[in-house]
Amino acid sequence: MPEIRSAIVIGSGFGGLALAIRLQSAGIATTIVEARDRPGGRAYVWNCDGYRFDAGPTVITDPACLEELWGLSGRRMADDIVLKPVDPFYRLIWNDGAQLDYSGWGERLEAEIARFAPGDLEGYKRFLTYSRAVYEEGYVKLGSVPFLHFTSMLKAAPALARRQAWRSVYSIVAGFVKNERLRQALSFHTLLVGGNPMKTSGIYALIHHLEKSGGVWFADGGTHALVEAMVSLFERLGGTLLLNEAVKTIRHSGTRVTGLVTRSGVHLEGDAIASNADIVSTYKMLEDSAYAAQKARRLERKRFSPSLFVVHFGLEGKFPGIAHHSILFSDRYRPLLDDIYDRGVLPNDPSIYLHHPSANDDHAAPPGRSTFYALAPVPHLGKAAVDWEQEASRYRDIVMRRVRDLLIPDIDERLEVCFHYTPQDFTDDLGAHLGSAFSLEPILTQSAWLRAHNRDDHYQNLYVVGAGTHPGAGIPGVVASAKATAGLMI
Known part of the structure; x- marks a missing residue:
């Protein structure tokens, strides 16, 4: 393989940023091309009427894998971002009021x-x-x-x-x-x-x-503050980030990719391209390639993870009795999972992950107010062809009712800001195949070699990073995929 001196990374999710930092730290001139107006991919952020709403992920584990990125160039993560411990890790709540505080303290x-x-x-x-x-x-x-x-x-x-x-x-x-x-x-x-x-x-x-x-941590200033810290590190190392540049086509010749063209007409060339974009979308960017078309079709036949329905809301008042992370369990466990993963049924009794950043961050909301999001796993668009434009308001009421019944009886009177994010938004904003929130489902027959490879089998200088490749989704997973991919490129 020829030496790589320049690289293009498509997408600035945690996997793409981690890979770009590794490449730039090794002296490879790296450009990140991001379709949205902010970096972060799924770790997006909205600011509304003084409230800050992180799109997610919000659970940070194994901070050492992040610290390692700064250490590559002799820097310290603490100089750019502070991680705060979360305790308990999660408060688990059932409908009859039973609770279990799940923490890392052994004796507790x-x-x-x-x-x-x-x-x-x-x-x-x-x-x-x-x-x-x-x-x-x-x-x-x-x-x-x-x-x-x-x-x-x-x-x-x-x-x-x-x-x-x-x-x-x-x-x-x-x-x-x-x-x-x-x-x-x-x-x-x-x-x-x-x-x-x-x-x-x-x-x-x-x-x-x-x-x-390793603990469970929260980035001071929200998850997107961690994204911004990674971008700052990347740019200090000499890397380039292009925003609002959606990739239209990856160019190729023979068994090599040569560059890309964005929808606005920007042409970029590099010795290698690594994609942090959706795995199916990545291969569809390789136009006029019979191999890539076949690869996309094969990937489409695999099992994809569910999607998510997320309600972001801001409330008047403070809630010291509500943990940073809560899990509100449905009375159904296995049957609910069957509905979501296999039967394609939109459940009326969803289990909910409730994120309450105001528990650790006074700047997540205006004074005397609190920021939340309530996340419910739902079938992806290939399992349940829901018209989310019609269904979203009804499902938002179901989710909010669950929070009201278990934790905040007067939630309607306190509500100041509220909006939702649907499986269709995952497709429209992120190019996620079927609106899947986590790419390929992590089952044994889609793991390791049976997952998308970190380096493509045909195009020798095309690489993949992120949830669709080994080892999978989650911050530690995609950061580990960046380490694996970087090891092949450097």
Whole structure:
């Protein structure tokens, strides 16, 4: 492979930014091309009447993977952004009022489990041992390894088989604890990266140890402040960021890509192109390529993660009794997941992730007010062909009613700002195939070599980074994918 001296990165999500920082730190002149008016991809931000609304993601784990980006050039992340610990990590709430504060403090969490499910404390400790083991195998050893050849997957198979990777996260958890609600508490994390706990490989139980060892954090100033800090680092290193430049075409000749053209007519050339855009959209940018058209069709036949319906709202008043992160569980767990992942049914009893940044950040809202968002997993557009322009208002009422009934009885009287984001918006704003919020579903048959490869098999200098490639979605996942991809490019 010829040496790469210049590179173009399509998209400025966390994966694209992390890759661009690695390339620029290595002396590769890098340009990021971003379609939207702000960097960040899914980590967008809106400012409305003094309220700040982060689009997400809002849960930051494994800060060391981010600190490493600054360390590449001898800098410190703390000089650009402050991460605040979140405690508890999550407050889990059920409809009958039962609650479990889920934290990283060993003794405190064990005391909570002993209170919540007295007979399962020893089982939980055994699960923790399992989680630590799969963390070492699946995250430390394999998280930033590019699986370009099937043989590399075969080499990893024995270790994963020893950990029963073919079993689901829920099945693994159920083998350790008996209380159904504790099973939900220890398995819901896969939903944060687009995975169904009933089908996602048990390897993803590593998230529990990842959180316990590295903590759960919140960026001071919101998630987008972390994006801006990464952009600042990239630009100080000499990188270039172009905003409002949607890519129309990736140019190619033979087995190499040569450059791109944006919709506004900007032509860019580089020794390599890496895409942080949606994986299906990426291959559709390669016009007049029979290979790329076939690749896009193959990808379209894969299983994609669900979408999300998100309600952003600002309220009069402060809410010290509401945790930074809350999970409001539906009375249904497996049947609800079946509706979303398999049956394509829009549930009237959604489980909800409630984000309350005002719990840790007084600047997220005007004085005496609070910022929230309520997020409900919903089927993607290929599973449920919902007309969201017609359906959104009704579904927003369902989501807000859940929050009202469980936490804020007078939410309607306090409401000052409210807007929503639908699966159709994921498609329109982000080019997300079927409105999927997390790209390819993280199931065993779509993992490692069976996921989109970090370097394309045909175009030798076309690379992929982000949720669609190994290891998958979530900030640690896409930052690890950037490390894997950078290792191939540098």
